[in-house]
Amino acid sequence: MSSRDVHKEPFTEETITKLEIFEKYVEAWLPVFIYSGFKEIFIYDFFAGTGKDKNNIEGSPLRVINVIEKYTSDIIKSNTVIKLIFNELDLDKVDNLKAIVKEKLEKLDEIKEHIEIEIYREEFNTLFFNIYKSIVNNNSFPRFMFIDQNGIKQVTEEILLKIAELKRTDMIFFISSSYARRFSELESFQKYLKINKESFSESKPFHSHRVVTEYYKSLIPNNKEYYITPFSIKKNANVYGLVFCSSHSYGIEKFLRIGWQLNPNTGDANFNIDEEAIADGNLSLFEEDNIPQKLQLFENKLASAILKGNILTNKDIYSFTFNFGCLPKHANLVVQKLIKEGKIKTIRLTSQKVHKIIEEKIQIEK
Template sequence: MGGRNLHEKAFDEATLAKLEIFENYTKSWLPTFVMQSSPVICIFDLFAGTGYDINGVPGSPIRILQVIKQFIGEIFRKNVKSIRLYLNEYEEEKYVLLKAAIEKFLAENKDVGRIVTYQIDQKDFNVIYPELLPIISQFPSLVFLDQNGVKFTNIENLLKLEKTSQTDFLFFISSSYFKRFGETKEFSNYLKIDAAVLKSNPYKFIHEVVVKAIAQQLPTNTKLRLYPFSIKKQTNIYGLVFGAKHPRAVEKFLNVVWEKNPINGIANFDINEDIAKSGLQFNLFAEPKRTKIEKFNELLESTLQEHKCVTNKFMYLFTLEQGHPLKHANAHLKYLKKVGKIYYDTRTPKLGYKEAYKGDEPVSINWVNVK
């Protein structure tokens, strides 16, 4: 799919949103493997761009290096042997600028240069992707695919990542294209989505619909979980798709996106009109409408009432599956205990990953019959 050069002018608000999410997730992801003293850690940016926009604002490749710089002391202390950076930019002029930007950064930050080994290619995505897959499969890897269009988005490419065991990925997709061209043969070659489903949902939810369609085409027994983040730019809806198998990775991503948008954690705009719903509560004649967080609280409560007794691990996974940070569940569980609807015999419900998976014994969260 053709597209304009994103680096001919300053990054717009939508571009900055996806760059900030990627950067902040990298900040959460990298220390995990540094603290494990992983000898080799890999990061892939296969639609890398020039390194900076026209105003010198860093793009994804430079942001990766800046994150490595931030943790450089711990990286050396933990005896990480190498952080391998794989960059790809197909367009000649962009490739030249990218190469110069990386070389300049490493020349000015020699401590980063000591730990980073890098490879910059100028290849079509369909060539470079299969070449790098063996490396992605072998080492802890973070893959960022900031495509301009939908080139990566076919089920064959995703299934190759699904087979890896230590890979987290973020890819950008122009979801609004599916609304406009989804029934054409060109688009059906990328991803098959029921046109009726697209048309039956409001346009603002197009990215969520696309991500659900992708998830439905994964193996039924997969541990891979996909999470959308919609990005609105003028009248178009684009978005990021995050994928990971490890629940701790999902937890980190949800923290990042809910920090980006504390209203809904799923878009760079008020996609569910939660602000308007909050305002309606002061209108005695308006039907109360629940915000996303309020709906989650109600679902959490009804789930506890249905199951009667669950463990902290169950509640940990339930919260992630619903796309919420653990602090939402923690806060509501503490409230429910305070008002006497539930009981657990610990000070907190212990919803952290280590407590849920590696604690001495599970915490039982019990529904109390309320008359």
């Protein structure tokens, strides 16, 4: 999954995990905007590949089209146009992609008029800055960007901040975090990511993708509402991963649900990232050991932030929760416990669509 050419051999299990998470997110994201009545919706696959692997397993561009097909009747009813922007630098791959996409569209007669596809063959960076101005000029349309780079170089600080400035734009990017860890000392590496070697824990190499994601989070100004969360993917001794970015809590809520479905202990990895017995199904006699470390830490941090007055409202509880990579149901358990223990007064909670909750102040019991 690093700098190897993924299209010269069958996709690995880990590549398929990556593509499935991407596809599930598009499937959860797209209907939100179809049902809200947006007439144009943009999806960018900046590193689109050939379309399929050697075994005919579909890659990201075809998966996007499959998702669109699932919503055929809604798209027709709402008269939405989905604009797909695919890009691939390699000439043979882009030719193959064009042929495969054409063949796919021919089978989608009913919805053909509602899909517009542009296929580019450009350096990502060049294409991104060329189209950025027109994106800013049409900033109200919903957009989703997939940056399935090889390695680590493409999502620079500048690119992340440019994307974070856009309204209604969610992004998932791939990054080879083990590679970032290994080369973090080199000066040439610092030109792309300014993560120093000390950020990575010697004892926890499998946390590299969490560390890399924290670096990206640190680039966002403190006063900006913006959510970034990782999903680590391990292959042999290396850790890669996806980084999800959104300015809307509903985006991260949807992404986190996908992660927690895949991993009910931490929600952020395709493996036992915290090296816990419970994740391997070994239950302890001591009840507290049967709660994943991440959830124990979450409970301590959330309860303390509430009681110290660092979190002021129910909305803030959920922002804190998403930033921690947890779900509303995890937060609700903590808050209900504080209520039961008489530490705070009853407060309105929700288990989904937290952006719709009526904001209420937390009242600490005297």
